[in-house]
Structures are given as C-alpha cells and as structure tokens.
Amino acid sequence: MAEDQPLQEVSDRDLMARHCAGDPDAFGEIFRRHRDRMWALALRTTRNPELAADCVQEAFISAFRRADSYRGDAAVTTWLHRIVVNACLDRLRRDRPTTTLPERELADGRDAHGQVETRLDVREALGHLPEGQRLALILVDMHGLSVVEAAAVLGVAEGTVKSRCARGRTALAVMLGPSVAGVAEPSEPS
C-alpha cells in the first residue's frame, strides 16, 4: 500500500492494517466512513437514542482496541456490524428490567400525508418481534446485508438467518394487516 496515498482512497482492509501497524489516523478514517451506518444500526437495534449513542461509542472503542482480532476474512463493515450488534445486545440485556420502549423512536422526515403512520406502525411492529427475527430483518432488509454477512454478524447459520427473516416478515405482515398498501397478505393455511 502506498504510504502517500490519501486516507480516503485507502481500502478498509488496508486502513485496518495501518491501524494495527500504528498509524494514528487510520482508525479515524474507519470511523468517519462507517459512523452513520453504525449509528443507524445501533438506533434500530436499541430503539433508544441515548442507549444507541452509548452502544455505538463502546463499539468503536472496542473495535479500536481489538483491531488485531480482525482477520480479514470478512469485510470490515461486517466485522463492525458484529461489534455494534453485540454491544447493543449486551446493553439491552443488562438494562432489560428498566428499559422501556419509546412511544416514538425516530423523527421522520417530511413524508406524504398518510404514510407517516404506516412507518410508525412498521417500526412499532418490528419492536414486537422476537429479538432474533428483528435483528435478522434489520440487517438483511434494512441494512442490505446478504444472508451470509448477516449470519456472520449474528454468529448463526445462514439457514437460521433465512428462517428468521421469513418468520419475521410473516409476523410483520400479520401485525400490519391489509391496511398497508403493497403489503400482500400472507397465505392462510387451508
């Protein structure tokens, strides 16, 4: 890797290598590139902005310290996803007795009238799913990870991710009902 190459042009993997070699700026570039995505992941996982802020900070500091554990077999983003998800789950499990779900979790941008309620319903419904299904849908459907990547993040088999996604989507479809345009009703068992 060229030492004079601007950091913005260096690949994630090379940045991690530079960080492990002692480059004082490499991890800052990793943070700059991926902070928004990890913030979104923490927020969707915890559904609490204050908790998400603590978790994503813990995650980046953990990633900084444990950078030498990154083996390079998965993408850096996959590795970061895993650290953020684990930080969120650890915190949620610690705080479970006192954590309450917010009534409204995110401030929506301006949307067409009538669609705002749909988005709130979807997020509210997501919150009712079992943790495994909710995380699978967050990673695959909302963050665009492949099933393979999501399985690596969650530490489960690919088949498990697929089944959690399928069951989660079915459960959401039932919760949201026929009032949501474009959401096909799941087929009823005969």
Add this chain to the structure above:
Amino acid sequence: MVTPRERQPSSPLPDDDPTGVRALLGALPDPGPMPGDLVARITASIAAEQAQRTVVRPLSTRRRPLWRTVGIAAAAAVVLGLGGVSLLSNTPAADVAGVLSNSGNDSSGGAERDTAAEGGPPPGSGSRGSATPVVSVHHSERAYSTGSFAGQAAALLASPGAPMVPGAAEAPTVGPIATERGVLSCLSALTREAFSQVTADLGTFDGAPAAVLVVTTDTGHTAYAVQRHCTSNTPALLAGPTPLG
C-alpha cells in the same frame, strides 16, 4: 450515510418475499447521520485511546547490542556486590527492575514504561504534549442542580475546599472518578480541548450521585456534571459543557 443502494435486497426474486414486508422495510427512511455531539464524543475517545496506545514490539524484533547486555549484567553484579541483597529486600521490585533496565541507557526496550517515558501524553489527558494537568479532587457532597449549575460550578472553582483524603476513592460509592486518573479518563470522553487544571467535586446533581468537573483552558473555564462511573468509554454526561464567566 446509508444510501438506498446499500439497502437493496440480496435476492431480488419476486417470490423471495411474498409478504412484501422486505420492500416495506427497505423503503423506510434512514435515521440520518450520526449527531454532531456524538461524533465529537467518539472522536475524542478515539484520540484518547490513541494517546494511550503504545506499540510493544515482539521480543524477536528487539535488538539490544551486546555491550548493553553486558552493561546491564555488570550493573547487576555491582548492586549485588555492594550488599545489594539487603537493599533489594527493602526496595520495591519495580524500582530495581527500572535501575537494571535503565543502567545501560537502553532505549530499545519496548516496555510500556520506557515508551511512556519517551514523552507520550499521560493517559486521559486532554493536553497535547504538554505537562500533565493539575487535578484536585474534592468531596463536598454539594447538591448541584440543572438550574444553578453554572453558578455552583463557578463557586466550586473559587472555593473548592479541602482535597479528598487519599484512599477515599476505594469506597464503593466513590470509585475511580475520585482519582486523578479517573478524572482524566472521564474528561477524555468529553473534550479534546487542552486544559491545564481540573477541579473535581463529588456531590449530587439533581438529587443523584455525581461528580462536577471544571477544566481550566487557555480561554477560560468549562464545567461538566457526570455520573460517578464516567470513564473514557462511558461518558455518563449529565450537564455541560457549560462555559463559566
């Protein structure tokens, strides 16, 4: 920023999701970029981590000239020959190790202690290459509050009172925030600004146990109220940064 392209389903087959929920979830708007104050907070934490970071070279890469090895061995022999046995029994092991390792003016060792002595900034310090900030810790149990915070913090600065008794940080209700290192660790998560002095006071904030930290910079004073478990990893900020007049 998560772009719509990043949310494309990996398998776009129409029968992959007969419920249509995947498309619905994929169409949800992003929460937006990470808030600026959080960016600043994490950036400061990363900077603090970098400041504490030392690169310990593996033993196989250390190169110690033979004359230094001989010199260290000779120094050890001198110490022992001069009745060093009795000295060693009264000298902390760390001090002895330091004498032996530094006797040859060895700068090639990768020990954390030697690296820190080469001028790395103290852990948790907000200063940039300058001397360690002066930290004073007090335990007034003053009841700080949101509405009066600025005035109360200014009063603390003007009249901090007697410093805490050494060892008081061992009390479970007090903790590391009552130590210099704990204060600096906490501040590393709150600010990147260089400061020369910190006045810390243990009390309550809006009725809950807290610590108030007032930092002195080149441009003035800034106050923070934090929970007592505040560290570089967990800012636990309750109030501030509040500039003091």
